Amino acid sequence: MAEIIIENVSKTFATADGTVEALKNVNLSIEKGDIFGIIGMSGAGKSTLVRCINLLERPSSGKVKIKDRELTAMSSKELRNSRKKIGMIFQQFNLFSARTVYENIAFPLRKSKLTKAQKKEKVESLLKLVELENKADVYPSQLSGGQKQRVAIARALASDPEILLSDESTSALDPKTTKAILNLLKKINKELGITIVVITHEMQVIKDICDRVAVMKDGEVVESGKVFDIFANPKHEVTKEIVNNTTNLSNIYELIHSDNFQLKPGQVIVKSSYVERDVSEALVSQISRMYGLDVNIIFGNIEMIGGNPIGGLVSIIQGEPEQIEQALSYLREKKVGVEVILDGRAS
Amino acid sequence: MEELLNRWIPNVMCRTDIFWKSVRETFVMVGWAGSISFLIGILLGVTLIITKKDGICENRLIYQVIDKIINFFRSVPFIILLVGLVPLSRLVMGTGIGVKGAIVPLIFGCAPFFSRQMESALSDVNPGLIEAAQSMGLSNVEIIWSVYIRESIAGIARGTTITIISLIGLTAMAGAVGAGGLGNFAIMYGHDRNMPDVTYTTVVVLVIIVTIVQILGNTIAKKNTH
Numbered sequence: 001m002a003e004i005i006i007e008n009v010s011k012t013f014a015t016a017d018g019t020v021e022a023l024k025n026v027n028l029s030i031e032k033g034d035i036f037g038i039i040g041m042s043g044a045g046k047s048t049l050v051r052c053i054n055l056l057e058r059p060s061s062g063k064v065k066i067k068d069r070e071l072t073a074m075s076s077k078e079l080r081n082s083r084k085k086i087g088m089i090f091q092q093f094n095l096f097s098a099r100t101v102y103e104n105i106a107f108p109l110r111k112s113k114l115t116k117a118q119k120k121e122k123v124e125s126l127l128k129l130v131e132l133e134n135k136a137d138v139y140p141s142q143l144s145g146g147q148k149q150r151v152a153i154a155r156a157l158a159s160d161p162e163i164l165l166s167d168e169s170t171s172a173l174d175p176k177t178t179k180a181i182l183n184l185l186k187k188i189n190k191e192l193g194i195t196i197v198v199i200t201h202e203m204q205v206i207k208d209i210c211d212r213v214a215v216m217k218d219g220e221v222v223e224s225g226k227v228f229d230i231f232a233n234p235k236h237e238v239t240k241e242i243v244n245n246t247t248n249l250s251n252i253y254e255l256i257h258s259d260n261f262q263l264k265p266g267q268v269i270v271k272s273s274y275v276e277r278d279v280s281e282a283l284v285s286q287i288s289r290m291y292g293l294d295v296n297i298i299f300g301n302i303e304m305i306g307g308n309p310i311g312g313l314v315s316i317i318q319g320e321p322e323q324i325e326q327a328l329s330y331l332r333e334k335k336v337g338v339e340v341i342l343d344g345r346a347s
Numbered sequence: 348m349e350e351l352l353n354r355w356i357p358n359v360m361c362r363t364d365i366f367w368k369s370v371r372e373t374f375v376m377v378g379w380a381g382s383i384s385f386l387i388g389i390l391l392g393v394t395l396i397i398t399k400k401d402g403i404c405e406n407r408l409i410y411q412v413i414d415k416i417i418n419f420f421r422s423v424p425f426i427i428l429l430v431g432l433v434p435l436s437r438l439v440m441g442t443g444i445g446v447k448g449a450i451v452p453l454i455f456g457c458a459p460f461f462s463r464q465m466e467s468a469l470s471d472v473n474p475g476l477i478e479a480a481q482s483m484g485l486s487n488v489e490i491i492w493s494v495y496i497r498e499s500i501a502g503i504a505r506g507t508t509i510t511i512i513s514l515i516g517l518t519a520m521a522g523a524v525g526a527g528g529l530g531n532f533a534i535m536y537g538h539d540r541n542m543p544d545v546t547y548t549t550v551v552v553l554v555i556i557v558t559i560v561q562i563l564g565n566t567i568a569k570k571n572t573h
Contacts, residue, residue, distance in 0.1 A: 054482055083484035094479035097573055098498050107493075108483050139573035159483070 001068065002029035003195045004053060004163065009062030011048055011219075022048040023059070024219040030212075032162075035189050035196045037206040037227070039242065040216035046199045049216070050165050053197065054086045055079060066163065084108070087156030087194075091168035093148040095140040101127075101151050102136040108159040126154040130184065146177035153184060157192070164188070164196045170205060182208045203246035207231075207305045215239045228308050232274065252299050252314045256342055263316070263344040268324055273312030273337040274302075283334060284315070287327040293319035312337070321345045358542040369532035370552065372446050376518045376528055380453035381511050387458040388510070389503075391417065392465025393491055403477065403487050413462075420459040425517055428452045429524050449518070449526030456517050461510045468502030469495050501571040508564025512557050519553065529553060 011023040022045045030036045038046050051057035052064055055071050064071045071082060095104050105123045114122065127133050130150035140148055149169060156164060166185065170178040186209050189196050198210060206213050206227060213231075214224035215238055222236040234240040255261060256269065263269065272283075288295050299314035317324055324345070331338050353360045391413055397403050398410040420428075429452045433443035436451040472495055480494045496503070522530020529549045537546030 056478060056481055080484040080486060083482060086482070088479070088482040090475060090479065092473075092475050094473070094475040096476060096494070096498060097473075098500065098571060110493075141573055165482075 001032075003032040003034075003067060004028070004030040004197070005063075005065040006049075006052065007063040007065070009049075009052055009059040009064065011045075011052065011057060012060045022219050023052065026062070026219075026221050028214055028221060028224065030195060030197060032195055033189070033193055034211045035185070035198060035209050037198045037200065037210035037213040038216060039200055039203065039206050039213060040238070042201060044216040045219040046201075046216055047167055048219075050167050050197060050199045053163075053165055054083050054088060084159045085161050086163045086165060087159065087161035088165040088167065089149065089152045089156050089169045091171050093140070093145070093152045093172075095148055095151055095155070097140055100137050100139055101132065101143070104140065104151055105154045105158055107155060112159075122158065123154075126157055129157070129188075130154045144177075145173050146180060149173065149177075149181050150184065153181075153188070157188065157194075162194060164194050166196060166198045168199055168201070171200070171202070178205070179208070185209055203231075203242050207246075207303065215242070228305050228310065231305055232308075232310050252341065255299070263342055264318070265344050266318060266321070267344040268317045268340055269298075269314065269342040270317055270328065271312060271314045271339045271341050272331060273339075274309055281334065283331060283336065284313070287330060290330070291319060291323040291327040293317050293323060293327055314341070356544040356548050358536060358540075358545050359548045362536070366532065366548070369527065369529045369549075372526075373515070373518055373528040373530075373556075375446055376449055376453060376521065376526070377511065377514055379450050380457055380518075381514055383450075383454050384458040384461045384510070384514070385507065387454070388461025388465045389496075391458070391462035392469055393495065395462070395466045396469045396495065397487070397491065401474075403481075403490060417459040417462050420455055421463070425452070425456045425520055426524075428456050429521060429526075444525050446527045449521040449528075453514065453517055453521060457510060457514045460513065461506070464506030464510050465503065468499045468506045471502050472498045501568040504564050504567040504571065508561055508568075511560050511564075515553065515557060515560070 006026055006028040009023055009026045010021070013020045013022055026045075026049060038049060040046050048057055052059050053066075055064065059072065062072070066082065066086070069082070071079060074082065096107065099107065102123055105126050106119055109119050109122065112119070123136075124133070127136055130153055132147060132150055132154070135143065135147065135151075140151065143151065152169075153164075164185075169185075170181050173181060182205060185196055185198070188194055189209075196209075198205060200206060210227050212225065213227045214221045215230065215236060216222065217236070217238045223230055223234070223239050230239060231243050234243045252269075252271065256263075284295050284297070287293055294317070296316045296318070297313055298316055300312070302309050302311040304310070317327070319327075328338050328340070349360075359366055395410060395413055398406040398413075400407075400410075402410075423431075429449075432452040432455055433448070436443045436448050439451055440447045442448045476494055476498060477490060480490045485493065518526070518528050519530030519533070522528045522532070522534060525531065529552060533546050533549040536542045537544075537549065
């Protein structure tokens with residue numbers, strides 16, 4: 001049973017220049033315990049979509065269900081109670097500036113049935129989880145961005161949520177702090193079993209922590225599935241663009257279009273990428289031996305996504321034209337994506 | 348000391364009872380009109396903030412009505428309010444003159460200004476905090492208390508300081524039409540009977556009161572700024 005189901009959700013906003021369709025008939029289902037990423041360029045509708053999960057934005061049409069309970073059909077009181085089980089963190093942290101770190105984290109507990117001692121214990125354990133034990137009595141303005149986000153995470157966890165929504169939570173942070181926050185989210189997901197929905201425009205975030213991903217463009221989900229599958233085999237233009245922007249492999253096009261690059265007759269530039277998850281075979285030396293080719297690797301980029309390699313090599317292959325052709329079919333047989341970028345055989 | 352005062356402000360020293368009574372009356376007027384205006388100001392300020400566009404209880408009609416009423420009373424000169432509200436004052440307080448009679452016009456003169464000060468203080472609250480509070484399942488009433496008001500204590504203190512000080516000015520004006528207080532004291536003796544030392548003393552006392560209010564306001568604001 002899916003934890004979050006988004007069914008035919010559309011959202012239109014009335015603006016001065018007419019209506020804007022922020023979401024168009026979006027369908028998603030997010031499994032319990034997953035870290036689910038939603039990626040897209042700015043204006044793609046990601047933030048609106050995540051706000052439809054806890055109904056901070058009410059969909060114009062469609063249903064949102066959490067654990068089979070339809071949020072879109074609830075009374076406002078029921079909805080408020082359901083929201084307590086859906087934590088949320090933001091790009092700008094949104095901590096209460098007039099309250100200390102301790103008071104911020106204790107805030108969602110002020111109406112709970114816990115005794116004072118239990119609340120204290122709870123806040124202290126959360127402070128420990130986010131590694132800010134010594135900052136309890138400090139005000140948010142005295143914290144760094146990463147520390148503020150840690151407090152926000154602790155506050156979001158105080159009401160024991162089953163779901164955590166993260167709206168660009170690392171976009172205001174430097175790369176090192178981003179890594180640390182992502183690791184913290186991963187730890188929360190593993191240790192507490194909380195389903196996390198991550199909104200981001202950064203591929204790196206998806207690669208680092210997500211199990212599944214949905215790619216959005218113009219209010220629509222254009223692709224969704226396992227992170228490795230989506231990024232090893234991007235189908236939609238937007239996905240390809242995002243992948244190319246992050247794996248530096250696209251730099252090769254810049255290189256071959258520069259003036260001082262010359263391909264000798266008979267040479268072929270080939271981009272080979274991993275489509276399957278097996279990288280155990282020594283394919284480069286195999287084709288070199290089998291077909292008597294010289295393979296000169298000029299560019300390479302391999303990244304790990306969900307524990308699997310993604311990326312590939314760009315190489316100049318020199319040899320008999322027929323042998324090259326055979327070598328390429330051999331690679332294709334071995335489930336390597338092969339793309340001839342520049343062919344010097346014809347000239 | 349007493350000798351010195353007798354020499355400098357003889358006309359005040361020979362009627363210290365009236366002088367202290369005037370000081371007390373000023374405090375009574377500022378106290379009553381100020382506290383009632385404060386409550387009205389918070390109420391209207393909060394209502395404006397929550398009913399404005401994209402507020403938590405957006406309501407164009409209520410916003411527009413309150414907005415216009417505030418503008419109306421802020422544009423009527425206080426001296427006209429003093430006279431114009433005498434019938435209402437008689438109805439509510441039983442009298443249109445004296446300290447009691449001044450309180451109603453003082454509230455009408457002060458509360459609209461207070462409301463704007465409150466609106467401005469509350470609008471400084473980062474909308475992201477409201478969104479965060481909503482995501483935590485807070486009701487609108489809880490958001491008003493625990494987020495809007497709690498987060499803007501410093502701004503409310505500053506706005507209150509400004510308003511109370513302008514209210515002290517208004518009470519002096521009310522004195523001119525028989526409301527009592529330091530304004531009345533200064534007009535009756537300092538001006539009408541040509542005793543400049545009475546006027547000077549009144550000014551000095553008002554400066555001291557204003558300074559104390561300002562220091563108090565600044566301290567509260569500072570304590571609540573983090």
